[in-house]
Amino acid sequence: MKRDYYEILGISRSATAAEIKRAYRKKAIEFHPDKNPGDKEAEEKFKEAAEAYEILSDPDKKARYDQYGHQAFEGPGGYGGAHHMDMEDIFAQFGDIFGDIFGGSFRSQNHSRSGRGQIIRGTDLRVRLKITLEDIIKGGEKKIKIKRKVKAPGTTYQTCHQCGGSGRVARVTNTIFGRMQTTGTCNVCGGTGQVLQSRGKGSDANGMIVKEDIVSINLPKGVRNGVQLRVGGKGNEAPGQNGIPGDLIVQLEELSDDKFKREGNNLHHDLYISIPEAVLGVDKILETPHGKIKLHLPEGTQSGKILRLKNKGVPDLDGYGYGDMLININIWVPKKLDKEQREFFEKNLNHPNFQPNPGKSEKSFFEKIHDMFS
Ligand SMILES: [Zn+2]
Numbered sequence: 001m002k003r004d005y006y007e008i009l010g011i012s013r014s015a016t017a018a019e020i021k022r023a024y025r026k027k028a029i030e031f032h033p034d035k036n037p038g039d040k041e042a043e044e045k046f047k048e049a050a051e052a053y054e055i056l057s058d059p060d061k062k063a064r065y066d067q068y069g070h071q072a073f074e075g076p077g078g079y080g081g082a083h084h085m086d087m088e089d090i091f092a093q094f095g096d097i098f099g100d101i102f103g104g105s106f107r108s109q110n111h112s113r114s115g116r117g118q119i120i121r122g123t124d125l126r127v128r129l130k131i132t133l134e135d136i137i138k139g140g141e142k143k144i145k146i147k148r149k150v151k152a153p154g155t156t157y158q159t160c161h162q163c164g165g166s167g168r169v170a171r172v173t174n175t176i177f178g179r180m181q182t183t184g185t186c187n188v189c190g191g192t193g194q195v196l197q198s199r200g201k202g203s204d205a206n207g208m209i210v211k212e213d214i215v216s217i218n219l220p221k222g223v224r225n226g227v228q229l230r231v232g233g234k235g236n237e238a239p240g241q242n243g244i245p246g247d248l249i250v251q252l253e254e255l256s257d258d259k260f261k262r263e264g265n266n267l268h269h270d271l272y273i274s275i276p277e278a279v280l281g282v283d284k285i286l287e288t289p290h291g292k293i294k295l296h297l298p299e300g301t302q303s304g305k306i307l308r309l310k311n312k313g314v315p316d317l318d319g320y321g322y323g324d325m326l327i328n329i330n331i332w333v334p335k336k337l338d339k340e341q342r343e344f345f346e347k348n349l350n351h352p353n354f355q356p357n358p359g360k361s362e363k364s365f366f367e368k369i370h371d372m373f374s
Pocket of ligand 1: 160161162163164165166167168186187188189190191192193194
């Protein structure tokens with residue numbers, strides 16, 4: 001047997017709308033699930049009170065109830081009763097009941113937002129770019145082929161039906177005081193305020209396709225391995241009309257050079273000369289990333305000699321000039337001699353001119369290196 005609605009709320013049949021509201025508020029607080037955790041009886045009473053209020057707060061329903069009792073809402077098309085009313089529906093009433101206590105603040109929050117959803121940024125795209133020593137020294141424009149997500153031609157978006165384009169939706173939490181309303185990101189549109197209207201040909205679930213693109217980047221001089229260059233707006237596009245694309249992040253991968261070894265902003269090169277060249281002196285043309293450089297080696301050039309070419313190294317990334325090029329002289333000793341050559345060396349084996357005599361002027365390799373960097 002269903003209890004009388006007036007009895008449930010503990011009011012007389014002549015109660016005014018304000019009295020009905022006040023009575024329900026009292027019952028709602030008394031039997032609120034937060035206050036009575038796990039108490040099934042309290043939950044039933046809470047639902048009972050909600051149903052009573054649902055009917056008695058509506059002048060039309062109240063009139064029908066007053067005339068026909070519970071029968072007024074039974075049968076096809078009738079009001080289903082408390083057991084068909086879920087907790088969410090009940091809490092939804094609280095905006096009305098507790099609105100004067102809590103309502104003001106959360107309502108204004110909803111209205112203060114403009115109709116536009118959040119701006120969604122596309123993801124960054126990462127690519128590696130191999131660079132040669134020449135690229136590092138000269139810098140300048142490099143073109144990179146990338147594959148990025150873009151909106152497919154024919155993809156259109158429309159305002160999200162769930163949040164009306166605001167990207168935010170009200171969420172209801174039950175607390176001891178009744179319904180507390182907070183706003184959160186709309187889960188239909190993900191906060192963009194827009195949903196897909198039609199998908200372009202060949203596009204994914206978000207209306208996007210992967211497109212090949214050529215991006216030109218300006219390579220600064222003096223970069224090194226691992227340096228990242230960011231190209232704004234050349235990453236993946238974001239779905240929706242408000243979306244802005246992410247960035248393209250280019251990670252530089254420095255290729256090692258066969259001839260020149262980089263050490264900071266200096267370049268090292270091993271130059272091999274023959275014994276006759278070392279003995280007689282020689283002019284050498286060296287191909288470098290700075291172009292051809294002529295080297296003059298005087299007669300009697302010793303192995304291990306280091307030539308320092310000022311400012312022929314790598315430009316400093318921060319603009320502090322250039323490093324140097326250090327040319328380490330190595331004398332190539334032949335492994336094969338013909339009869340005549342062998343006789344020449346044998347004849348001179350003990351000749352004073354061929355005896356090593358480094359002396360003070362012939363510093364060791366390590367001493368020379370030390371001198372150069374001190
Ligand atoms: Zn939405």
